[in-house]
Amino acid sequence: MDKRLRAIAVLLVSALLLLVGVPLLLSGWLLFLLTVASAKALAVLGIVLLLRGKLLTFGHALYYATGAYAAGMAVRYLGVHEALVLLALALVAGVAMGALLGLLVARYRAVYFALLNLAFSMVLYGMLLKLYNVTGGTDGIGIGEPTLAGFRLGGNALRIAMYELSVILTAVLVYFTHRFFVSPLGYTLRAIRDNEVRVEYMGVSVWRAVYVSYIIAGALGAVSGCLIALSVGHITPDLAFWSQSGEFVFVAILGGTGSVLAPVIGSVLFEAVRNYAFELSPYTWQMTLGIVLLLIIFFLPGGVWSLTAYLPRRSSR
Amino acid sequence: MRLLLVVGLDGLAYASWLFLVSAGLTFTYGVLRVLNLAHGNLYALGAYLGATFVMRYAATGSTPALTYALLLLAAVIIGITVGPLIERLFLRRVYSRDEEVQLLLTFSISLILEDVVKLTWGVSPIFAELPYTFLGRVRLGGINYAWYPFLLTAVALAVGGLLWLVVTRTRLGKVLTSVITDREVSLTLGINVPRVYTLAFAAGAVLAALGGALTAPMFSLVPGVGAEVLVTSFAVVAIGGLGSIGGAALGALLVGLARSAAVYFFPELDLFAIYLIMAAVLAFRPQGFFGEVEVRRI
């Protein structure tokens, strides 16, 4: 009982800190950084989810852009401005896209899986770029100021509201993903990673497990993209470009795949460092990422999260 | 009728380009079972170095005929320096690990090389068109064609033929086939598998760089050209079957003609022709035309 009380207490304190303390104490720009980090963490979470089944995708920006442009289209053509509605639309778009592409992609593993996703993401990029009349091409689409649950906010209040929305949504989806990981389907994904043949001999469809997992990951990516659209206020085709996918993969590996919280940690770390490093030297940013990735591959394969193993822990059993 | 000629020749030109840029990727995969995500960067390096050589040389005002040799030289230089560097320093250390780790590794190399190109050559477009313009144009069936794409076709045929000859007729080819078929057995036969791997990777790098070098005279070069090449090459290789040179040739031909037809009949589709074909082929034959299906022994 004591353990549960402690867990609830920790949860409440963190919630208080994150939702009340941070907006009050931090500057608007830092708040924005955390908003973006939190939103992007969802796309990274999608990648980590798939990595549970040893499925690495280099095209997750596809879903990121899908969510963002679903919102963008709704703003431009349907005149929708309500954030919650836009998020719902983005979710539906992400699920639909995942359900469609998953039909082909869920059959594959390793190299094929990684690059098929990349190929499709670049097709979307090309489409967003080329269909100028529909998508605005390189000009992109302006999202404007969304209403939140009907409330029209402006300026600082909106910034704080976006932060809160991002953090709460991320927390909720992280929790859902955690439940996925400890569910039979989550374990099936791990089993597929180790021995697909055995999974089939358990009477379980490997394809179906991969397909459903893929759709869930896509949904996470789409919500992520929509959140970004709402927070930043403007979207461009670059959201679908391969370097965005690469960034998500980098953060996934940086944070580590050992926990649902790792993508959040990795994302915050990444955004913080990126803000400073990119200004220092834009021509060496990707090189820096590449070198760091190499270092992680060779010296810290579990990512930053694996460092938590060194934290002192009390014996609980 | 004339339209068919145009579509056919355009298709052939594009197919030749596709084959040249994809051959290295599929060859490397065939021998090492690694898909080199830095393939596009090797292409870019070959293109940029080739362009630099040509422009420096052109400034001296000497005969343009030698620029082709310079392009070849650039490709070879990139291939035999950067290739073995990547393989021996980095790739070699992850052969025993998951395929995903190997992909991440070549991805990191790709990120690094991306900036190396930017740092070395800057971001302004570079256009070394002398080798292209020097060959002039020819009139075929009432249409004005540049000669250069035919050179590409000739090189593509030469490369394909050379690869086929080496693999089927030479001792090196037998060694390669042995390593491709069964690495463990090859080791026990006394074959220096690590050396074969380095060699094969270098050869793949030369081919990638060659594709870039020969393309440089056709378009102005900008950073980021590598990424598109990687995706395009993968599509061709996936259609043909990972590891199959013949497959890459067939895939290149199929996509080249299809895209060419699309340009004239369905212009909106031309960008996607390659991916539509890829999706269609993979939907019915997941391993591509000549790819292998591995059935696990239990």
Place this chain on the structure above:
Amino acid sequence: MSALLETVGLTRFFGSVRAAEDLNMRVTEGETVGIIGSNGSGKTTFLNLATGYLKPERGRILLDGRDTTALPPRAITRLGVARSFQIPQLYLGMTVLEATLLSLAARAGRIGAWAPLQRDDRIGEARQTLAQFALDTHAPRLIGELPEGSRKLLDIALAVALKPRLLLMDEPTAGVSTEDKFEVMDTLAAVLRDSGITTLFVEHDMDVVQRYSQRVLVFDQGLVIADGEPAKVLGDADVRRAVLGHV
């Protein structure tokens, strides 16, 4: 009594290698049947064919009268057939308990994404299953860290956890030392006897087959050359020559 498993004219070649040719056999419910044969006689291929992992070139496979020739392993498993493997096929990254729980969830058809796998009611059942195979103490261990013999038993336990009607075992004592062989088989036999599962097992070891099967099928180069009581079949000179290479 009708057959639980029956093959009719089962034929499969690998190039020129004959793994099965016009193979006819049947197993009735409740039987414990052993398959014996030398290396390359087609025993494992037979199991692969019967469970849908390989497709035959000719012939049919019937499960309780139903034609399952075209079905994949997944479907055949759902019809009540479970299988263990010559080389244990396990999830090395999971714990013993987790893998067992997954098998139980699979049997129940409950592979959802919301309710947790580790539920109290299922954990009890999982531990019971493991206890039958003396694997209970290994429950929290990573499968990758298990000793060889335990892995073999777990491989079988996961199949038994599916509560099949028919259990196919591929060399259950392969890789087990001669001292432990009979102990392993005794454990197995007790479990199977208690649960009344029809069993078909492939074996190398004539002693094991003699002691634990009611009926023996002898395979030789893809053909069934003998079928009957263990003592009689294994005493036959032709059979001994085919299986052992000598009389």
